[in-house]
Amino acid sequence: MNRLTEHLIVISFDCLSTLDFPIIEKLPNFQELLKNGSHCKHVETIYPSVTYPCHATIVTGNFPKRHGITSNTFIQPGEPSPDWYWHRRHVKGTTLYDEAKKAGMTTAALLWPVTAKAKIDYNMPEIFANRPWHHQIPVSLNNGSVFYQIEMNRLFGHLRKGYSQPELDNFVLESTVHTIKTKKPNLMLIHFVDLDSQRHYHGFSSEEAMAALKRHDDRLGRIVTALKESGIYEQSTIIALGDHSALDEGKAIKLNVLLREHGLINVNAKEKVTDWKAYCKSCDGSSYIYLKDRNDEATKALVKKLLHNLVQDENNGIEKFISGEEAGKKGADPTCAFMLEARHGFYFHERLHGDFIDQVTAKDVKEGRYTVATHGYSPEKENYTTVLMAAGRGISKGKVISSMHLVDEGPTFAKLLGLNLGETDGNVVEELLVL
Numbered sequence: 001m002n003r004l005t006e007h008l009i010v011i012s013f014d015c016l017s018t019l020d021f022p023i024i025e026k027l028p029n030f031q032e033l034l035k036n037g038s039h040c041k042h043v044e045t046i047y048p049s050v051t052y053p054c055h056a057t058i059v060t061g062n063f064p065k066r067h068g069i070t071s072n073t074f075i076q077p078g079e080p081s082p083d084w085y086w087h088r089r090h091v092k093g094t095t096l097y098d099e100a101k102k103a104g105m106t107t108a109a110l111l112w113p114v115t116a117k118a119k120i121d122y123n124m125p126e127i128f129a130n131r132p133w134h135h136q137i138p139v140s141l142n143n144g145s146v147f148y149q150i151e152m153n154r155l156f157g158h159l160r161k162g163y164s165q166p167e168l169d170n171f172v173l174e175s176t177v178h179t180i181k182t183k184k185p186n187l188m189l190i191h192f193v194d195l196d197s198q199r200h201y202h203g204f205s206s207e208e209a210m211a212a213l214k215r216h217d218d219r220l221g222r223i224v225t226a227l228k229e230s231g232i233y234e235q236s237t238i239i240a241l242g243d244h245s246a247l248d249e250g251k252a253i254k255l256n257v258l259l260r261e262h263g264l265i266n267v268n269a270k271e272k273v274t275d276w277k278a279y280c281k282s283c284d285g286s287s288y289i290y291l292k293d294r295n296d297e298a299t300k301a302l303v304k305k306l307l308h309n310l311v312q313d314e315n316n317g318i319e320k321f322i323s324g325e326e327a328g329k330k331g332a333d334p335t336c337a338f339m340l341e342a343r344h345g346f347y348f349h350e351r352l353h354g355d356f357i358d359q360v361t362a363k364d365v366k367e368g369r370y371t372v373a374t375h376g377y378s379p380e381k382e383n384y385t386t387v388l389m390a391a392g393r394g395i396s397k398g399k400v401i402s403s404m405h406l407v408d409e410g411p412t413f414a415k416l417l418g419l420n421l422g423e424t425d426g427n428v429v430e431e432l433l434v435l
Helices: 018-024 028-036 051-060 096-102 136-143 146-159 167-183 194-202 207-229 255-261 297-310 324-329 362-366 406-416
Strands: 007-013 037-044 107-110 122-124 187-192 236-241 247-253 265-267 273-276 278-283 286-291 318-323 338-342 345-348 357-359 386-392
Touching: 007 051, 007 207, 007 406, 018 037, 018 207, 018 386, 028 037, 028 207, 028 236, 028 386, 037 406, 051 096, 051 406, 096 107, 096 187, 096 406, 107 167, 122 146, 122 167, 136 146, 146 167, 167 187, 167 207, 187 207, 194 207, 207 236, 236 406, 255 265, 255 278, 255 297, 278 297, 278 345, 286 297, 297 318, 297 338, 318 324, 324 338, 338 345
Parallel strands: 007 187, 007 236, 107 122, 107 187, 247 345
Antiparallel strands: 037 386, 236 386, 247 357, 265 273, 278 286, 286 338, 318 338
16 A cells, blocks of 8 residues: 555544634644644544543544443452553454554554553553552553663653653653654654543643643644654654543442342442442443343343433433443444443442432542543533544645544554555545545
């Protein structure tokens, strides 16, 4: 296939929304990117619209039901901090970075989700120590490029303060700049989380979120400058994108409390789950309900009756529920029994005890129990699209794409690099490209 660019830099600004466009188009570096390239202000996300499924979709061009990353975390009933889909092995089929590597290209990824133990030349995967006996340094080193990560930590590790933002993104930025200048990768995937974090803990339109947008503009500028200083700017393509939007919320729905009351979840004296028949797996603005035995029709009928009663009262926070088959048609996990959508102002939590609905307080947020804005909602929610901006080698100038889908990004990026992801759910957005 004809290769349109030598260096593809994909920058994911987690939680960048269409609603942010009037702000970022006035910021100097985003403005420059928009002036020199083309963009789409209305990119439809996937269901559930959470970070790990979204980023797997971006690099595969497929919906979650095909690539297998159907949620951020595993089904681990009662576990206060379930493990995440960190590893490449969980992704079904090929990816953009796999195909680039096969073609002999140099690849790099910085905190890109679902890349632990991936065959990426310079890989700093997003993975964290999730158990008391784990330590962050060996966990990171064991799952990415050892010497590369040691070098980045030696040079820039002092910038980090654990997972806190904006310090973590500042570390990622300096590592990105250094990698561009010293490695000149053909494909680089970068994931910034500052905006997403500020929205979770301060609100969608908070001052903290607006400050994060300005920091992202500065980060974009630093990356462009690094490309110019390294001498590869003219041979490069820059993509800046979001994965999903977010909505403010203030009430947490704890459906597992109800399932427990009806004998569908059993716990011991220490509140540990000993057995279960049905479980609510939160995807924040949406949730799955899984049956331990998918053929347990009695439990399925009981859960369906409970849900039917709940949606009658809007104070319960559940907008609607659909079957697993219907969820599959929307690209989500068809193996679930049901998929639920939260109303505006609500989101789902997996806690097993307390009241069915919790009002989120400032103390809850400060202590990390709950958030005040989140995602995971249906793409059908109003004003819930994300964005894509592209400029540089192989990109048309001045084109405004009226709408596209997140699944279209992978095939389009593959086309830029002269690669083929095979049969995908998405299509190449040829209007963006100079073919």
